[in-house]
Amino acid sequence: MNAPRYDVIAIGNAIVDVMAPCEEALLTRLGLNRGGMTLVDTERAEELYAAMGPAKEISGGSAANTLAGMAALGAKCAFIGQVADDQLGAVFSHDIRAGGIAFETPARAEDPPTARCLIFVTPDGERTMNTFLGASQFLPPAALDDSVIADAGILYLEGYLWDPEEPRSAMRRAIEVARAAGRKVAFTASESFVIARHGDDFRALMDEGKIDILFVNEHELATLTGEAEFEAGVAKVSAKVPVLVATRSAAGAIAVANGQRAEVAAEPVAKVVDTTGAGDLFAAGFLTGHARGESLERCLTMGAVCAAEIISHYGARPEADLKALVDTRLG
Template sequence: MCPLRSAFGASRGAGNRFPIQGCSVTETKSATLDVVAIGNAIVDVLARADDAFLAEHALTKGGMQLVDTETAELLYDNMGPGMEISGGSAANTLAGLAALGKKCGFIGQVCKDQLGDVFAHDIHTLGIAFDTPARTEEPPTARCLILVTPDGQRTMNTFLGASQFLPAAAIDKALIQSASILYLEGYLWDPAEPRAAMRSAIAMAKDAGRKVAFTLSDTFVIDRHRDDFLALIEEGMIDILFSNEGEITFLTGKSDFDAAVAALAPKVPVLVSTRSEKGAIAVVDGVRSEVPAAPVAEVVDTTGAGDLFAAGFLAGHVEGLPVADCLKLGAAAAAEVISHYGARPEADLKQIRAKTLA
């Protein structure tokens, strides 16, 4: 059995014996959806590659870079045979939540083109509400060229295309306020137009007494928007913060993980951070729970591991499960997705949930 890169098992300490304290979902009006997410509407194109190919194209193994049209076309022309699967970080999380039986909605921008139709079809098939009007002009629908090396590491090259032009007018207030949790993808904070749209959505959610969850996504996003993220945290706009070890240390400027957690946890009701083979932690109202990395038979493709971990954790959270169970569900969902190519679950997550929490 190989260690799971981004999924985690059982908790320790007092946090595993009682429901989440101080972060249960309570609103002034009953919610009809569990989670509404705002994120990049992307179609992933996955292909196998070796380290030599990455070196030839000056790509950082395991990283994510934004590319322009010219670079996207060059990589696409040179990469091996691939498969197209609807993706996008927040949309992947919703796919996991929907597979776990949760009611979800998505807001994201596509173009009226072939890949835009693919994305819309795929997300509707999952039973996720998605009604953002498609753009009729350039640029085309976003796509992420994902090169998977034999060790399962994925190197992502993202052309944001239409997704970076999500306007504030596309934010459906009724949809935002119908959900228990608004989930925001850090990647989409980079372009100005969707950043403004997400700020508007945060205000709508807070006005309705809803929770706001945010995923930091990547250190390059933090590097460009650290002040914004810290301000949102200081102002109490973020109720649930997802990160990995590199992101939380980068955000806080602390070289030590525990020091970074200690600096940030008092400012966020629910802080969740994954640590690859070292497991994951969640700090809820000052109580820290830890889990080891869950096993997986073979790491095939780590694409979407963090996204599905968030799906499992949020699924448990909206049910009011103990912190330990939320972490276990995150681990189980992430373990499933890294066992095959693509960032969407293939196995029955409801069955996996039942076994995990038995």
């Protein structure tokens, strides 16, 4: 097998995050799902945007955030996602390419506009996300370049994008292309509500041996397995995927690979400012280590270091030198 051109190619939502601090009372007044992610339509997105205080716009999207972290660590990355031919689409395209990530998906000329996620951040750093998927849910299978997918060591799929029909079909095709090329498939479950809607699909993919690396947090693990007890859930899933990575917020994370297990504590953080993207950046550190053949424990530590950096400031794209932080931590 030829050495891959890219360490990872990801398929995910092309979203611009619009973030603003807020008090708890505003969440209550707007009837928001505190700490969760809710899909909203155009009308609700406009209502929430009007209620926000001064906001900061930062390119986001779960898989794109992961690639931004990986690229900062020196990995070679490519992204597939759909933007519209509008201002936010231009912002997203510029930001991802400026991070050294290949992005060639053509912009969509017609409505709806580029996706945006309206994020309300309370004083404790918790983020409440309200996502208008816009153009991102119209990624067609025709947008895929099979040769590029086959030229990446790992195909990384974002669970959020499994919901709409077109990108779900695109991701199913990408899985087949990657597996035919002898590449690995990594999948992030993204959110419990996605599993509640599509858990049968995800469990079938695991049963069929089509997922090599699965990322979940403890809540997603419980939804996926029906097991309230964490270790019972770990046992059930780790028997079906070669590599399971499960994060537990402040309690750290575990990974199980072919029966071997490793655990790490969360890295210390002076102050949690915003938890947006913590799981995305954990995946960035872990996948970068995995692509380099690092041990399970070192992969987990790289993930924990990246997650700690991201929750120390607003936004889900790294601001500090991740490579320097990882090198300092691991030596």
